[in-house]
Amino acid sequence: MCDLDEGSNEDSMGRDSVKRISSKCMKCKESPALLIIRVGDAFCRNCFKEYFVHKFRAMLGKNRLVFPGEKVLLAVSGGPSSSSLLFQVQEGLSHKASKKLRFVPGIVHIEEGAACGKTLEERTKIVADLKSIFSTSGFPFVIVYLEEVFSLPSSVLQSIFSLPTEKDDLYKDAVAGFMQSCHTSVKKNLCHETVAQETTLTEDHTHASLLSTHAHANETSISAFRGKFPFSPEQTEAVEKLFASMKTLTAKEEMLQTLRKHLILYTARIKGYSKVMMGDSCTRLAVKLLANICLGRGAFLAMDTGFSDPRHGDITIIRPMREYSAKEIAFYNKLFGVPSVFTAGLNTKAPEKASIQHLTESFIVKLQADFPSTVSTIYRTSEKLNPRYSQTPADDKGTETCLLCSCVLGIELRDEASAFRAISISEELSQSKKPEGGQVSSSTMEECCAENKMETLESSGCSCQSRERRNTTPDFWSLLCYSCKLVVKDMTSLDLLPEYILEEANRRQRRTQIKREIQEYLLTSEDDADTAP
Amino acid sequence: MKMAAPISIHLEFGGGAELLFDGVKTHHVTLPSQSEPWDVKQLLEWIKANLLKERPELFIQGTTVRPGILVLINDADWELMGELDYKLQDQDNIVFISTLHGG
Numbered sequence: 001m002c003d004l005d006e007g008s009n010e011d012s013m014g015r016d017s018v019k020r021i022s023s024k025c026m027k028c029k030e031s032p033a034l035l036i037i038r039v040g041d042a043f044c045r046n047c048f049k050e051y052f053v054h055k056f057r058a059m060l061g062k063n064r065l066v067f068p069g070e071k072v073l074l075a076v077s078g079g080p081s082s083s084s085l086l087f088q089v090q091e092g093l094s095h096k097a098s099k100k101l102r103f104v105p106g107i108v109h110i111e112e113g114a115a116c117g118k119t120l121e122e123r124t125k126i127v128a129d130l131k132s133i134f135s136t137s138g139f140p141f142v143i144v145y146l147e148e149v150f151s152l153p154s155s156v157l158q159s160i161f162s163l164p165t166e167k168d169d170l171y172k173d174a175v176a177g178f179m180q181s182c183h184t185s186v187k188k189n190l191c192h193e194t195v196a197q198e199t200t201l202t203e204d205h206t207h208a209s210l211l212s213t214h215a216h217a218n219e220t221s222i223s224a225f226r227g228k229f230p231f232s233p234e235q236t237e238a239v240e241k242l243f244a245s246m247k248t249l250t251a252k253e254e255m256l257q258t259l260r261k262h263l264i265l266y267t268a269r270i271k272g273y274s275k276v277m278m279g280d281s282c283t284r285l286a287v288k289l290l291a292n293i294c295l296g297r298g299a300f301l302a303m304d305t306g307f308s309d310p311r312h313g314d315i316t317i318i319r320p321m322r323e324y325s326a327k328e329i330a331f332y333n334k335l336f337g338v339p340s341v342f343t344a345g346l347n348t349k350a351p352e353k354a355s356i357q358h359l360t361e362s363f364i365v366k367l368q369a370d371f372p373s374t375v376s377t378i379y380r381t382s383e384k385l386n387p388r389y390s391q392t393p394a395d396d397k398g399t400e401t402c403l404l405c406s407c408v409l410g411i412e413l414r415d416e417a418s419a420f421r422a423i424s425i426s427e428e429l430s431q432s433k434k435p436e437g438g439q440v441s442s443s444t445m446e447e448c449c450a451e452n453k454m455e456t457l458e459s460s461g462c463s464c465q466s467r468e469r470r471n472t473t474p475d476f477w478s479l480l481c482y483s484c485k486l487v488v489k490d491m492t493s494l495d496l497l498p499e500y501i502l503e504e505a506n507r508r509q510r511r512t513q514i515k516r517e518i519q520e521y522l523l524t525s526e527d528d529a530d531t532a533p
Numbered sequence: 534m535k536m537a538a539p540i541s542i543h544l545e546f547g548g549g550a551e552l553l554f555d556g557v558k559t560h561h562v563t564l565p566s567q568s569e570p571w572d573v574k575q576l577l578e579w580i581k582a583n584l585l586k587e588r589p590e591l592f593i594q595g596t597t598v599r600p601g602i603l604v605l606i607n608d609a610d611w612e613l614m615g616e617l618d619y620k621l622q623d624q625d626n627i628v629f630i631s632t633l634h635g636g
Contacts, residue, residue: 342547342549344549365600365632366600
């Protein structure tokens with residue numbers, strides 16, 4: 001941090017000298033310079049393109065996470081960064097690229113108009129614009145609407161982990177194997193064809209509901225809608241109610257992000273993708289880093305802003321655009337004609353202090369204008385963040401994860417003298433004075449479960465639970481991490497949460513309870529100490 | 534004293550900035566003649582007075598553009614052209630791109 005102060009003095013002096021009209025590209029020294037990136041590096045058009053493309057390849061190559069032939073889902077919101085990501089993948093996979101990229105992409109777009117209060121015409125138009133962009137890419141794509149969150153199964157909240165393996169050796173072997181299979185085909189063309197065949201070049205059935213196999217949708221009221229959209233007006237209303245129940249824009253944005261991520265994960269799982277690429281730029285991740293600290297997610301910074309996010313087990317989220325500043329992306333898109341569709345979000349045209357995320361963005365962007373190394377400094381700091389404790393449970397029975405964000409719980413409790421401890425103690429003290437309305441219903445719930453548990457163990461359980469227990473029992477809060485707790489607390493009623501979240505909450509609470517009851521019968525070699533609630 | 538001829542400028546707004554201009558992305562404008570050549574600073578004031586439909590603080594901050602808005606003059610970064618002091622010429626193409634909506 002001391003470095004930042006010294007650096008900024010130099011920066012402000014440096015900026016004055018940079019304001020001169022500099023003529024030549026600093027790399028090739030021949031062509032006239034077109035833009036300045038970072039502090040004072042001037043690039044001409046061709047050198048900039050080379051630099052941009054090279055950075056993308058280097059990012060993927062350096063991290064060695066994407067295996068050849070692997071199916072990768074691109075999460076494209078239509079904005080500049082994700083459109084740029086799509087464009088880079090397109091170029092990288094095209095025949096004329098030297099050393100083609102070797103994975104099999106698909107596209108998913110989460111349409112969030114319902115949360116932002118857009119009309120159906122606006123949403124249809126945006127989706128149509130996006131579809132034309134996606135079709136020209138040639139990759140299979142699917143459009144998922146936010147309303148479909150009400151048809152998700154609760155299994156989307158579970159993380160599936162396999163045994164850890166030596167990644168480096170696997171990668172080299174996979175590449176070697178892939179190259180061999182390409183060489184052994186009679187002509188080189190065959191190799192390209194096999195890859196092309198695997199990517200179905202036809203458009204996915206975007207109108208059919210993605211989740212029609214799990215049809216919770218009410219069949220009766222949606223006759224006119226069915227033809228056009230895979231959701232019903234009731235679901236749109238439910239989304240609107242969910243977001244209207246939150247008082248602060250901060251909580252709304254967090255909830256939207258969580259739901260969006262769940263939808264993307266679900267799409268990836270049912271379509272057989274093992275990786276998801278998100279288009280977060282350096283600027284956006286710097287904003288996210290600071291905003292997340294303010295939101296109470298400091299323990300998970302490495303996962304939220306790092307290159308790869310392994311917390312969901314079978315699906316890894318990667319962020320290949322994380323070294324590009326917003327300026328570089330905007331310039332590239334303008335100079336090389338990358339199509340993008342602007343969609344207004346929750347905080348479009350909102351006043352500066354409307355939400356924590358918005359305020360952080362405005363703070364960083366303003367600072368960046370005067371001190372051009374702000375964003376990259378924050379980025380470098382984030383690269384050095386490493387989780388102190390293991391972030392991914394080795395097996396999903398050992399450590400518990402947050403219901404909403406799938407982060408490891410109990411991190412805050414490992415230190416004796418942590419701020420979190422202080423907060424929870426003061427919370428307990430203030431709550432013990434209130435009349436115990438919540439406690440009464442929780443005890444009836446427990447009795448009910450006690451009766452039924454002899455007959456049914458895991459599934460179905462007690463028939464009354466999903467209808468009656470929407471109240472805020474202490475057990476429910478223990479399923480959430482600190483920041484998710486704050487988001488959910490901001491809601492006026494828990495009933496408005498989508499069904500799959502409540503179902504999974506019930507399931508986990510029943511498990512904890514049963515575990516408690518059979519605790520004494522468990523073999524002592526099992527290490528359960530940390531997870532006792 | 535020579536009066537400069539009126540100059541026509543091609544303006545573009547992108548990345549969400551067009552929301553402040555009724556959603557219209559491209560504008561062909563003719564700046565009235567004046568004794569001094571037009572510079573970008575004066576252009577901004579002109580835009581604020583004549584084109585901006587709402588929320589001026591989301592586009593202009595003081596005498597310059599709000600941080601987060603990129604300005605391209607003839608497809609080149611305005612930092613290389615002198616930023617606010619660049620003197621406009623006839624048929625120049627000025628693009629304003631908002632980078633505040635990530636994607």
